[in-house]
Every structure is written in structure tokens, then in C-alpha cells.
Amino acid sequence: MDRKRAFTQLITTLLYNANLKGFVEGRIYQGTSKNICVPGLNCYSCPGAIASCPIGSLQAVVNNPRYKFSFYVVGLLALFGVILGRFICGWLCPFGWFQDLLNKLPSRKLEWTKRLRNLRFLKYIILALFVLILPTFFVSSPTFCQYICPAGTLGASFPLLATNAPLRALIGLNFYWKLFLLIIITVLSIVIYRPFCYGVCPLGAIYSVFNKISFYQLRVNKEKCISCQKCLKVCKFNIYAAYDCQSLECIRCGSCVSSCPTEALSMGFRNKAKDENKKLTK
Amino acid sequence: MKKSVSYVVFILAVIFIVLGVYRDEVVELFTKAIYICLECVGIG
Numbered sequence: 001m002d003r004k005r006a007f008t009q010l011i012t013t014l015l016y017n018a019n020l021k022g023f024v025e026g027r028i029y030q031g032t033s034k035n036i037c038v039p040g041l042n043c044y045s046c047p048g049a050i051a052s053c054p055i056g057s058l059q060a061v062v063n064n065p066r067y068k069f070s071f072y073v074v075g076l077l078a079l080f081g082v083i084l085g086r087f088i089c090g091w092l093c094p095f096g097w098f099q100d101l102l103n104k105l106p107s108r109k110l111e112w113t114k115r116l117r118n119l120r121f122l123k124y125i126i127l128a129l130f131v132l133i134l135p136t137f138f139v140s141s142p143t144f145c146q147y148i149c150p151a152g153t154l155g156a157s158f159p160l161l162a163t164n165a166p167l168r169a170l171i172g173l174n175f176y177w178k179l180f181l182l183i184i185i186t187v188l189s190i191v192i193y194r195p196f197c198y199g200v201c202p203l204g205a206i207y208s209v210f211n212k213i214s215f216y217q218l219r220v221n222k223e224k225c226i227s228c229q230k231c232l233k234v235c236k237f238n239i240y241a242a243y244d245c246q247s248l249e250c251i252r253c254g255s256c257v258s259s260c261p262t263e264a265l266s267m268g269f270r271n272k273a274k275d276e277n278k279k280l281t282k
Numbered sequence: 283m284k285k286s287v288s289y290v291v292f293i294l295a296v297i298f299i300v301l302g303v304y305r306d307e308v309v310e311l312f313t314k315a316i317y318i319c320l321e322c323v324g325i326g
Contacts, residue, residue: 028316028317028318029316030316032312034311034312034315034316035308035311035312037311043319043322044314044315044319044322045318045319045322045323052311052315056314056315056319056322057311057314057315060310060311060314060315061307061310061311064310066310067305067307067310070302070307070311071298071299071301071302071305071307072298072299072301072302072303072305072307072308072311073302073307073311074298074302075294075295075296075297075298075299075300075301075302076295076299078291078294078295078298079292079295079296079299081291082288082291082292082295083292141321142319142321142322145319145321145322146321146322146324149322152319152322152323152324153324156318156319156322156323157322157323157324157325160318160323161323167318167323167325170320170325171324171325172325174324174325175323175324175325177324178324179324210291212284213284213287213288213291214288215288
């Protein structure tokens, strides 16, 4: 499952950033596919990006006093969310993959203990404040992108500044602030699993709301479950999947499914997963 | 129950997308996305 997921993350990152010549020229893609948002967090100012970032797009539309609310982006996010939920975070997000890779580096690892788990609420505050309230009512800039987003620093700032001298001349205090945040996230990602997804990402906050109703689900067959807690032991977010398979924090990585000795856990689109469970109980 | 909620959300999402396209939100988004976002780069 891990290899399959890593391969999917690699392909997704390449597909989102298929404009490879942009990295060489230091220019961003201007084709019509930028009318559409990708489901994962991928800055539209990344030279490779061939489509738009949903969080950047949401702020761009609400920044305009003519709109104040984006039916288009909210509709797209709801569509992605109701189909896949946080499967997107686990499998289809380049910045999630970046954190996964960092966490593979050898080091002493921290766990998401009960106390640390309270950090999960922070992402809802960031979503409300930096993505919705400030850009809609108080400032005319995408505040999340401007002051927080490390995906923008990694995917857009570095390749653009490396190839574009006039942009380099404009570097100021805010760039160093964002660089500092990226370094913090990078270091934390080595020692604890996906700190950005768990505590900061507004996109994760949005998709978490859909985790309970999405068509794609993690399911547990209670008759097969022997309460061995293996799913809890392998879950990097400390979720006891057998009892909380619809957890808002579950990114559907599938570790619990692979580790289950009785195949009580399954993942898939709702009916398919249900049928699988029925088959198993027969 | 949950299944019907999912379908309602799915239909609402499609309606929202159509409404957004009708309101020309896509033009706003496109205009932002095809030029380098200085804020995203950290120099705006």
C-alpha cells in the first residue's frame, strides 16, 4: 500500500506540475487549464503548475468586492470532498508527499499524543481567519498565501527566484518570514508525521468535514475485528481505525488496512467497500 | 441517511460550480492564476 501511495503521489505531483519548461524559463503557465483547481495544495505560481490552487483561488475570488463568496471554488472543493474526503490529503497532495518523504528520514520520532492532538483545531482557525474572514472583509490580498503557505515558498518562491533576477531584487522581510515557516515545517516533518496537514492546512480542514460523508470510505467489519489494536499502533496520527474509521484526521493512507490481520478494514468507494464487507462476512 | 446527505452535497456542489461559472468567477480566478502571485512568492 505504501509503495502504491508513494507512486500515486509522485504521478500526481508531476501531473499538477506538468509545465516542466516553466522551471527552466522561470515563467508560469498561462494556459486555459488554470481555470480549474486541482484537489491538492499546489501553488498556481509554481512555474510547473498547469492548474490552480483551490485555497489561492478561493482567496482570489473573495478578494474582489464584486463577489465576496466563491460559488465556483466552494463547489469544486465540495465536489472533491464529497467524492474523496481526506483521501486527497493522503494520496493526491504534493505538499503532503513532501512531508511524507521528510518523515522517512531517520530521526527520533514524536507521536501525536493527546496533548499535541489539540493542535488539530488550529487549522480551522486558520481557515476561518486567513482564508475567509480577512480576505473577504478586511484586506485585498490572499492572506494565507502571503503570510503562511509554505507550499508557495517551496513550489513558487524557490524556482522563480532562482531563475528570475528582477524578482530576487524584491526580496524583503515577508520572504524571510515565509522561509522561516517553511524551515519550521520541514524540521517538524522529520520528527512528527505531517504537522502541516494536522495543524495548519486549511484545505485539510475543509476536506475533514467531508470525511464522514464522502463516497470513498474506510470501513470496518465489526464481525471480523478482534480488537488487536494493530491499526492503532501503525496509525501515524494515533487513530484507532477499528473504532473511529471516519475520523476527521484520517487521510486514508491505508496503513491500518494493510496491517489488519483479519482483513476487517477495507477502503474504497462506499458501495464497493460495503459489498466487500458483505463478502467477508459470508 | 448519510448516503442521501452525500448525494445532496454532490448535487449542491455541481449547482455551485455552474453558478460560479455564470457569475464569471472563473475569469477572476484565471486572471490571478496566470500572473505571478507576488504574495505567494513572499515578495508582495
